[in-house]
Amino acid sequence: EPEVTQTPSHQVTQMGQEVILRCVPISNHLYFYWYRQILGQKVEFLVSFYNNEISEKSEIFDDQFSVERPDGSNFTLKIRSTKLEDSAMYFCASTGESSYNSPLHFGNGTRLTVT
Amino acid sequence: GQQLNQSPQSMFIQEGEDVSMNCTSSSIFNTWLWYKQDPGEGPVLLIALYKAGELTSNGRLTAQFGITRKDSFLNISASIPSDVGIYFCAGRSGAGSYQLTFGKGTKLSVIP
Numbered sequence: 001e002p003e004v005t006q007t008p009s010h011q012v013t014q015m016g017q018e019v020i021l022r023c024v025p026i027s028n029h030l031y032f033y034w035y036r037q038i039l040g041q042k043v044e045f046l047v048s049f050y051n052n053e054i055s056e057k058s059e060i061f062d063d064q065f066s067v068e069r070p071d072g073s074n075f076t077l078k079i080r081s082t083k084l085e086d087s088a089m090y091f092c093a094s095t096g097e098s099s100y101n102s103p104l105h106f107g108n109g110t111r112l113t114v115t
Numbered sequence: 116g117q118q119l120n121q122s123p124q125s126m127f128i129q130e131g132e133d134v135s136m137n138c139t140s141s142s143i144f145n146t147w148l149w150y151k152q153d154p155g156e157g158p159v160l161l162i163a164l165y166k167a168g169e170l171t172s173n174g175r176l177t178a179q180f181g182i183t184r185k186d187s188f189l190n191i192s193a194s195i196p197s198d199v200g201i202y203f204c205a206g207r208s209g210a211g212s213y214q215l216t217f218g219k220g221t222k223l224s225v226i227p
Contacts, residue, residue, distance in 0.1 A: 004157075031213065033213075033214075035215075041219070042203070042217045042218060042219045042220060043158065043203065043205075043215075043217040044217070045214040045215060045216070048213045048214060050213075055213065056212060056213055056214055058214070091157050091158070095213075103148055103160050103163040104148070104160070104205075104215060105160065106150075106157035106158045106159070107157050108155075108156050108157045109155075109156070109157050111155075
């Protein structure tokens with residue numbers, strides 16, 4: 001079964017550094033998402049992306065965050081200047097053409113640790 | 116923002132027992148999804164519900180989309196050790212929004 005793949009599985013960075021988290025969504029999907037999960041807490045929506053632009057974003061997704069689809073297969077989340085509170089699991093997800101009726105398929109996540 | 120109240124927060128059950136967990140909200144959702152998360156992994160979709168009143172099964176799992184569109188439950192019958200994990204409900208309100216709102220999860224422990 002097709003999967004959403006994320007790299008790296010674990011990223012350690014120093015506060016203030018830039019990080020790029022990478023995702024390869026399921027190949028025929030058109031809607032892409034980033035969610036995050038702080039340790040022991042619920043999964044929270046960050047941003048949705050469709051047709052090469054952000055379609056929706058949450059309050060968490062401030063100016064430090066950006067997303068990009070640099071080519072036909074990758075979808076990236078960049079955090080420009082990481083803060084301690086950015087430490088979390090970051091999940092990429094994708095859905096098929098009709099996103100209202102298409103459930104999200106998540107990758108296994110990237111654990112980001114900011115020291 | 117929208118919130119989902121998921122209960123119970125955790126459960127300890129004997130292998131073979133049935134399990135029930137639910138989510139409620141003060142606002143309407145047009146889609147309800149149930150996910151399971153194992154440690155260190157992403158949420159895996161169990162059941163998706165798209166219509167009020169819909170009752171859907173996936174093996175030993177059964178979930179229902181409440182008539183009021185403000186709640187959903189998940190039942191697991193005859194639990195087995197591999198059912199251990201955290202179960203999340205998630206809802207999508209529609210109305211131009213694609214984002215999912217997640218509950219805080221129910222941590223299930225199965226005693227062999």
